[in-house]
Structures are given as structure tokens and as C-alpha cells.
């Protein structure tokens with residue numbers, strides 16, 4: 001199998017071939033026709049398929065979305081996961097916290113932030129009188145555990161993005177809190193440095209967004225907890241002012 005075919009298969013798109021200038025219906029009827037035609041190079045409609053997938057996800061309700069995430073094979077992360085982790089909490093929450101991706105315990109239990117970092121996140125929430133599930137929704141940039149808890153690759157966050165986009169559209173939070181760099185970069189679609197971005201108000205499609213340290217980072221970098229506390233105060237002030 002060629003690298004292109006195996007990438008497609010991993011993305012859950014399968015080999016989709018369409019001849020240049022051929023009507024879509026004809027191509028759909030003869031998916032492998034290109035291989036039989038000498039001198040006509042078949043064009044892979046990778047981005048069209050990705051767009052169609054994103055468009056379908058953009059119409060889903062919670063049940064359908066949960067089922068799609070549970071069965072997702074759109075990137076290689078599905079290979080090693082025990083289960084996909086959609087998110088948890090109040091689906092009409094004012095607060096949406098977005099992390100990076102499930103770790104081992106989350107993969108095991110199917111809920112985000114239930115390990116050590118999750119305990120710290122719960123404590124951070126409590127510090128500003130918030131509680132998991134109570135006007136708070138917690139999700140991740142990617143729904144499947146990256147092996148060894150590595151940072152998700154750009155193609156993995158891209159493949160998972162339609163799910164998070166749909167969660168945001170369904171929840172319509174008043175404020176989004178990006179926990180750590182990968183979440184901030186996914187939501188803002190650009191390079192982000194946490195130290196330079198914290199304490200500032202951004203927006204994602206008209207929704208105010210703030211950035212703070214990922215709790216797992218704070219567990220390793222205790223002195224930055226004081227800065228995280230400032231960030232919590234900033235997000236609480238921001239929410240009050242909305």
C-alpha cells in the first residue's frame with residue numbers, strides 16, 4: 001500500500017479517486033476508474049472528503065457527535081486508544097475549558113482530566129467557585145490519547161477539529177479557556193506562546209477566549225502556579241464583565 005493510501009486509510013477517508021473534469025456522480029460510481037485509464041492522472045480529492053466530513057459533523061447533535069467520536073478513525077490516534085473521550089459537563093455551560101488530549105487515565109475511564117492534572121484542574125476551578133459539570137464543560141483538542149502522552153501532531157488536531165468546533169457551536173459558551181499551548185493554537189489557528197499570551201483577551205469566532213498554563217505543566221513547574229492564580233482571577237473578572 002502506498003504512503004498516500006495508508007495516510008488516507010488512517011484518516012478514515014479510504015481511497016477516493018476522481019478523474020480531472022469528470023462529473024462527481026460518474027466518479028462516485030467508478031471510484032477506481034482512474035487506475036484503468038492510461039495517460040489520465042487521477043486526482044485525489046482528499047480535501048473535498050475532509051470538507052464533507054467536517055460539514056457532516058457540523059450538523060450533528062450531541063448523541064450523533066458522541067457516536068461519531070466513539071467510532072472515529074480519522075487519524076492514527078484511533079489505533080492505540082482504549083476509548084475516545086468526547087468531553088464532560090454542562091452542555092449549556094458559560095465556561096468551556098479546552099485541554100490537549102486524554103492521558104492514560106482518561107483513556108481508561110472515558111472522561112477528560114481525571115488524572116493528576118485533572119485533580120489540579122478541579123482545584124483551579126474550585127479556586128474561582130467553579131465545579132466540573134456545573135456551568136462548566138471540559139473538553140480536549142484531540143479526543144484520543146496520543147501514545148506516551150506526546151503532544152498531538154498537527155494532522156491529528158486538524159482531523160479532530162470538526163468535533164471541537166461542533167462542541168463549541170452546541171455549547172455556545174460565554175468564555176473559552178485554553179489550557180496550554182496546543183489547545184490555544186488549535187483554537188486560535190496560529191503559533192502561541194503562553195507566557196506572552198496569558199492575561200490577554202482573545203476571541204474564537206466572536207467568543208472571548210483566555211489562555212493559561214496546562215495543569216500538567218503546573219505540576220512540573222510549581223513557581224508558575226502564582227501566575228496561574230493571576231490567570232484565574234483574570235478569567236473570573238472577564239466573565240463578570242461579559
Ligand code: URA
Pocket residue numbers: 099100101102103106111112113114115117118140216
Ligand atoms: N491532559 C489533557 O490535556 N486533557 C486531559 O483530558 C487529561 C490530561
